[in-house]
Amino acid sequence: MAFESLSDKLSAAFKRLKSKGKLTEDDVKTAMREVRLALLEADVNYKVAKEFTKKISDRAIGSEVMESLTPGQMVVKIVNEELTELMGGGEARLKMPSSGPCIVMLCGLQGAGKTTHAAKLGRLLKKQGHRPMLVACDVYRPAAVKQLQIIGEQAGVPVFEEGQGNPIQISKDAVRHARDYGNDIVLIDTAGRLQIDDKLMDELKNIKEAVQPSEILLVVDSMTGQEAVNVSKIFDEKLEITGVILTKLDGDTRGGAALSVKAVTGKPIKYAGIGEKLDDIEVFHPDRMASRILG
Numbered sequence: 001m002a003f004e005s006l007s008d009k010l011s012a013a014f015k016r017l018k019s020k021g022k023l024t025e026d027d028v029k030t031a032m033r034e035v036r037l038a039l040l041e042a043d044v045n046y047k048v049a050k051e052f053t054k055k056i057s058d059r060a061i062g063s064e065v066m067e068s069l070t071p072g073q074m075v076v077k078i079v080n081e082e083l084t085e086l087m088g089g090g091e092a093r094l095k096m097p098s099s100g101p102c103i104v105m106l107c108g109l110q111g112a113g114k115t116t117h118a119a120k121l122g123r124l125l126k127k128q129g130h131r132p133m134l135v136a137c138d139v140y141r142p143a144a145v146k147q148l149q150i151i152g153e154q155a156g157v158p159v160f161e162e163g164q165g166n167p168i169q170i171s172k173d174a175v176r177h178a179r180d181y182g183n184d185i186v187l188i189d190t191a192g193r194l195q196i197d198d199k200l201m202d203e204l205k206n207i208k209e210a211v212q213p214s215e216i217l218l219v220v221d222s223m224t225g226q227e228a229v230n231v232s233k234i235f236d237e238k239l240e241i242t243g244v245i246l247t248k249l250d251g252d253t254r255g256g257a258a259l260s261v262k263a264v265t266g267k268p269i270k271y272a273g274i275g276e277k278l279d280d281i282e283v284f285h286p287d288r289m290a291s292r293i294l295g
């Protein structure tokens with residue numbers, strides 16, 4: 001299960017703290033050292049782990065905690081609050097424009113789950129009362145267009161495609177089509193590559209320029225840990241993403257990506273993929289994730 005090892009290590013550290021009556025600064029420091037190690041083992045970015053534990057120490061060593069009747073529990077409460085904050089605080093909603101369809105570009109490396117999440121997101125938004133439309137702009141792999149058509153149909157969301165045409169033209173045509181047919185959300189499935197290259201970035205920049213999206217969501221695989229964070233950083237620098245969809249949280253991910261993406265890129269995780277089925281997507285709630293990690 002995701003975060004299992006991190007959760008176990010954190011609860012061991014907190015168990016010792018909670019068993020003490022009064023806490024000394026040394027008790028807090030020892031616990032924070034354990035927390036930092038647990039975070040590093042979970043593949044959390046080094047700087048993020050260091051700053052995180054420092055913040056908690058600073059708050060925990062304050063008189064409010066040290067003199068309270070249940071100092072150990074107060075520390076755990078602080079960790080919960082700071083974990084929530086680290087992952088973005090509140091839930092991050094899709095930014096809807098004041099007029100015209102909400103255009104969402106979905107980007108990511110091949111295999112991250114981009115196509116699946118285009119369909120999952122379409123289905124989720126449809127359930128919320130929207131009229132989304134999927135756009136097949138991954139024109140380099142012939143199978144990709146077909147894959148989107150098949151899963152779009154399963155998800156009950158229409159797919160706009162022009163075969164192996166020019167992705168910039170396809171996106172523009174798709175937006176026009178959406179306006180004509182009253183689709184209020186346009187989800188553009190862009191091409192993925194095995195690695196980030198200039199050609200991929202230029203194409204994405206050109207689509208961005210052509211359709212002026214409200215959202216550029218990067219789909220990243222949580223199982224790849226720090227690599228997911230690095231990829232997010234590079235995409236953000238080149239493309240200015242507006243958020244992240246973190247996939248495969250149902251696997252045995254150690255948690256590093258979930259805990260570091262926001263701190264490293266400044267961009268929130270908006271959705272989480274939690275399985276292979278089309279309903280396995282949720283709005284990302286930092287507070288619920290923090291509680292899950294803390295057990």
Ligand code: GDP
Pocket residue numbers: 108109110111112113114115116117192247248249250251272273274275276280
């Ligand atoms: P793309 O190349 O980025 O478009 O990736 P796909 O959407 O084709 O997904 C790659 C693989 O990951 C497929 O086998 C999906 O079923 C699987 N996958 C996608 N999202 C999730 C998820 O949240 N959990 C799990 N377990 N598998 C997923």
